[in-house]
Amino acid sequence: MYETIWNIIYPKCCPVCFEILDDQRTLMCGKCSKKLKPVRQPYCFRCGKPLFSGEQEYCHDCEKQKHVFDRGFSILEYDAVSSPSILAIKYKNKREFLTMYGELAKRQYQDLLGKLAPECLVPVPVSRKKYRTRGYNQAELFAREIERWSNIPVKKDLIERRKETAPLKELNPIQRRRELEKAFVWKGKDYAGERTVLIVDDIYTSGATVDACAGILKQHGIKRVYVLTMAIGMGDG
Numbered sequence: 001m002y003e004t005i006w007n008i009i010y011p012k013c014c015p016v017c018f019e020i021l022d023d024q025r026t027l028m029c030g031k032c033s034k035k036l037k038p039v040r041q042p043y044c045f046r047c048g049k050p051l052f053s054g055e056q057e058y059c060h061d062c063e064k065q066k067h068v069f070d071r072g073f074s075i076l077e078y079d080a081v082s083s084p085s086i087l088a089i090k091y092k093n094k095r096e097f098l099t100m101y102g103e104l105a106k107r108q109y110q111d112l113l114g115k116l117a118p119e120c121l122v123p124v125p126v127s128r129k130k131y132r133t134r135g136y137n138q139a140e141l142f143a144r145e146i147e148r149w150s151n152i153p154v155k156k157d158l159i160e161r162r163k164e165t166a167p168l169k170e171l172n173p174i175q176r177r178r179e180l181e182k183a184f185v186w187k188g189k190d191y192a193g194e195r196t197v198l199i200v201d202d203i204y205t206s207g208a209t210v211d212a213c214a215g216i217l218k219q220h221g222i223k224r225v226y227v228l229t230m231a232i233g234m235g236d237g
Contacts, residue, residue: 011024012024012096014028014029014032015027015028015085015088015094015096015097015100015101016028016029016032016035016036016081016082016084016085017029017031017032018084018088027099027100027103027104028100032081035081036076036081036082037076037077037079037081037082038075038076038077038104038108039073039074039075039076039077039108039232041054042054042056043073044056044057044058044059044062045057045058045062045071046058046059046062046067046071046072047059047061047062047067047071047072047204047207047227047232048071048072048073048074048204048227048232049061049062049074049204049232049234050077050232050234061206061207065206065207067207067211067214068211068212068214068215068218068225069199069207069210069211069214069225069226069227070224070225070226071226071227072204072207072210072226072227072228072229072232073109073112073226073227073228073229074204074228074229074230074231074232075101075104075105075108075109075228075229075230075231076104076230076231076232077231077232077234078203078204078231078232078233078234079234082231083231085097086202086203086230086231089138089202090134090138090202091134093134093135093136095136095138095141098138098141098142098145099145101142101145101230102142102145102146102148102149103145105145105146105228106146106149106150109228110149110150113150113152113198116196116198116224116226117196118152118196118197118198118226119152119195119196119197120152120153120154120155120158120197120198121143121146121147121150121152121153121154121155121197121198121200122143122154122155122156122158122159122197122198122199122200122213122217123137123139123140123142123143123154123156123199123200123201124139124161124199124200124201124209124210124213125137125139125140125156125159125160125161125184126139126161127161127162127163127164128161129164130164137156138202139200139201139202140154140156140200142200142201142202142230143156143200146200146228152198155197157187157188158186158187158188158197158217159184159185159186159187159188159213159216159217160184160185160187161183161184162182162183162184162185163182163183165179165180165183176206176208176209177206177208177211177212179208180208180209180211180212181212183212184212184213184216185216186216186219186220188220195221195222195223195224196222196223196224196225196226197217197222197224197225197226198225198226198227198228199213199214199217199225199226199227199228200227200228200229201227201228201229201230202229202230202231203229203230203231203232203233204227204229204231204232204233205232205233210227210229213225214227
């Protein structure tokens with residue numbers, strides 16, 4: 001009853017087109033559900049990027065670049081349809097949109113996470129400056145959505161982002177990795193450490209950010225590091 005009244009006063013919007021949902025019980029409008037491109041098989045055995053052929057094992061990027069993390073998975077292709085939604089979460093405080101991404105993650109990867117059996121979820125941290133400005137870390141909130149249905153605990157204090165990096169989208173892959181080399185530090189201290197963890201982030205591009213986080217985790221006893229992101233870029237590099 002209270003939810004119905006709340007939805008009348010503050011109706012939910014579609015996280016993709018931002019229009020008010022005709023059916024407040026749905027996650028997105030029917031039109032947008034047909035436009036989004038979920039990541040389906042075949043996809044790269046390393047980063048999870050969709051492949052053009054089932055005969056391929058790795059995307060062009062992963063054939064050239066060795067990654068620190070073991071395997072990666074994403075919910076959607078990052079394109080003109082999905083990007084406004086994710087950027088609205090990141091920069092316009094549309095945190096309520098994360099409910100949809102949490103549910104999509106459940107639909108696509110619940111069984112897989114059961115097999116991989118990560119012992120905790122590690123959201124990619126933002127710098128203190130960005131956290132003060134934004135008021136939240138979208139990767140952590142996404143991880144909380146996964147925690148709801150998976151019962152895998154979020155561990156947000158294992159690594160910390162110490163260095164404010166230059167805008168990564170303006171850098172090439174080599175520059176990104178150099179910029180991120182000293183951006184993250186271990187904060188687990190006497191933490192006994194899980195042996196399998198799942199890094200959670202919003203967008204996968206070159207993999208430089210999650211590689212930097214995975215490197216810190218593996219230096220401190222983590223054996224297997226998997227990655228789950230809301231969306232993945234389709235370009236190489």
